[in-house]
Amino acid sequence: MKNQKKQIKALVVLTCAVLFGAVASQAQALDRPIKIGVLSDMSGPYADQAGLGSVEAAKMAIEDAGGKIDGQPIELVSADHQHKTDVATSIVRHWIDVDGVDVIADMPNSGVALAIQALVKEKNKIALFATAATTELTGKQCSPNGIQWVYDAYSNAAGLAKALVAKGDKSWYFLTVDYALGISLQNEAVKAITALGGTVVGSVRHPLNNPDFSSFLLQAQASNAKVIALANAGSDTINSVKQAGEFGLTKDHVIVAPLVYISDIHSMGLPMAHGLTYIEGFYWDLNDDTRAWSKRFFERRKAMPTMTHAGVYSEVAHYLKAVKAAGTADSQAVLAKMREMPVDDFFSRGGTIRKDGRMAHDMLLVQVKSPEESKYPWDYYKVLATLPADQAFRPLSESECPLVKQ
Template identity: 50%
Template structure:
């Protein structure tokens, strides 16, 4: 009897030890690295951290029997600061994966480090297609949207409506260049032309000289290849110059629910934009939106909900793999379908791009909004296979 008891205890101990070995360090640690104090603080920021925590709680707080921990940091939109944080997280703080990564220059830098360290990164906040193109990684994933999807949605819609000549106001870093290039290519392929562009520094407060150049160009559409507070400020100052009253249209190429709320319906009404999520689209998204609002005081955009989805899918992959070892989890992230509040029938390509539907939206007039945060009319659904670049044409070396 005593021998049987000892044998049983040994089996339990071995099982416990095996479980801990399968989840390295006895826990799973996810880092949310983004802008929490600058121009993209509303776009992602602390609300993305809350979305990640919601996902962990909804998953039960544990995976493989060990606790899941969320840590976060503000990269201040600086690639060097983000790189230092990422290295510390991976090398000394036992972080298993880094997510969100608003700002394309930051996302590219951190993805390179994650590739070097053989760690997973899932980008929900940055837009450049380079993440799944020439700078792709076997451990890197791009989740919520990208510049190609924005160009197909907003750019395509405006060209069809007669906006066949464009001038771009572009944020002077990787994201802005990518968004301008992708939209320009789509405008030209649709029969339009680009008459010029001007680049502005990140976090610009005075857009007057840039807007005057755009106004004098005579372009039918002024494409705002920027985001966050930069887009809000550009739209506000464009109104002061009477640009839209003069017949030119503004195309907010990366504009989400958060920025519409910050700008207000009076100023934003009539804008066409593309998002990967809208809280008031169906019953499931409404329920998620209201839960999110209870925690944050705001409704979620595609970055917030995309972060929730990314964390959930990562935990599902760990569970299915029976380990948090990077190669095993990355393999399953490429193979598993994505089906949650953010994406229905989503799939991940060999370059790490997650394919899911995008939505072409129009900002409502103030009188048409029936409740707080009811800001959009859904004009069209853009299937994921149309919104995103075919992996075979992405330039990613992983695609055979």
């Protein structure tokens, strides 16, 4: 009798567990639209590198996913963060709390990105960073809810510094934009320079979206450094390179910019930009797959995509594949699938998402062609080398991310 009662009790417990599991599974299933938010710079210094091009890339990823998953529509919202953390967090809070947005993409401006990283962790949503470069996103301020997709200060600044110091350019001076991006770019470059026996003779910081670099460039010239490094991006890089040429600094100094986009080269023109060498995350003319996607993008935007635009497509497309595979938009289930599946598309072949939130993929060392070398529109780069993922990004063994040690 006792054994029979035990068997009945066990059966009841098992039945309840099965029913509870079914209810829980049903609650997690897709029963509402999947919502994606592109938070970008629509009108400021990074508008050409990200901005409306990032929105268009996200639209392309949604279209290529069929516009629906399990019958639920995929919806897109976008906004301009204006390079203000309070504006950005207000937008994202409304997106999450009122509009039901599941994932935030792009986010040029490292200060904004760090603020959103903290917010999406609090709200248990997902952030996919295509444009922010600070290594803090995968370092001390890493999050299980954030993934840095395209590049970072280590890949672009340290990689470039190593290449130049190795060939004898050992004395450096930095013009650095005065917020998290510039500080991170300079710090990573300085570590690489000093580790290889180079020296940093000085630095100066300038405001974001600065029109006049004359005083900063004169200080750099007076330093007698061999290399003048522009630790900035977007219109700041364009203006500082142009003004360096006007001051004649290119005759006696090596001008480098760790973070350059193809839109910058298009704006400067090959006569001004030729010879610039830097690290790239994507080049439209690399192979048949990159050309095919880029020509589709060009038809819509009348400009070739930057590495940010390609990265936004890749991260949104990978997110949607993970939602479909998981059968739910639940953040943790989707993140688990994103980490489980390789990132395999025109942007990355066999990319992996590491414990620290870095999507590791191959990077390119490129040099800008001269006008004579360029044979057709947007034929701007010579690819000097491909940097394997395990060399392009900071090794996990050196990571300060708490998640790596768990």
